[in-house]
Amino acid sequence: LRSIDDPALLKTGLRLAENSNRLWSPNEKRQLGILAAILLKSLEEGAPEKLCQFVSADLSFQAEIKEFFSALLERVSHIPACLPRLPEVPLQVHCRYTLDQIMAGFGFRNSVREGVRFHKPTGTALLFVTLNKSEKDYSPRTMYRDYAISQELFHWETQNKTRPESPTGQSYTSKRTDENPVLLFVRHVKSGRGGVTEPYFFAGPVTYVSHQGSRPMQITWRLEHPLSGDWYRLAKIAAG
Helix, strand or coil: CCCCCCHHHHHHHHHHHHCCCCCCCHHHHHHHHHHHHHHCCCCCCCHHHHHHHHHHCCHHHHHHHHHHHHHHHHHCCCCCECCCCCCCCCCCECCEECHHHHHHHHCCCCCCCCCEEEECCCCEEEEEEECCCCCCCCCHHHCCCCEECCCCEEEEECCCCCCCCCHHHHHHHCCCCCCCCEEEEEECCCECHHHCECCEEEEEEEEEEEEECCCCCEEEEEECCCCCHHHHHHHHHCCC
């Protein structure tokens, strides 16, 4: 939970601690699902309701998470941006989320193993990037070169099997409409201190600029929201 820096999510967590039996809006229910992905380690459809039951049954836990979420909220120093084209997805640009939290935000009932996932209801492509890949965690065929060219441009490699003329390749290079966005999630390393899996930094929507090569394709994306200075430095170093 310490990685949560989404102020809207933290405020919903505080409302959960204060009154878990209140009436929740559809957006708040999706946020409860994001919290349940960590607190209950569940992506099940009924996870938000189970989380409310879990919290309401333990007064000491209510007090603990209220104090904890209040402390996290005070630490937030950035101003996130919402996704106006995806109002049903309560994720905010330039906030950090675990993989399961992202899955819960989109309503997926299972997690993802590969670096790309498509959300069919909204036509959204989710790109997951680990900047510094270790040979222990990635095979030679998945050591893709992903890095920031500038604060507005990002170099990304597709999976090895992707050709420009394939349906997947065409879906990246064709002009995608507002109803079919591409979202970029970035993390520095797979595992941090103590072997804990690192959350992803939500870099936000990206649009196609150009590509070259095949199997894998090397695509340049333009970020709708420029990378913050610290993340740009990390993502630039990855170009190595």
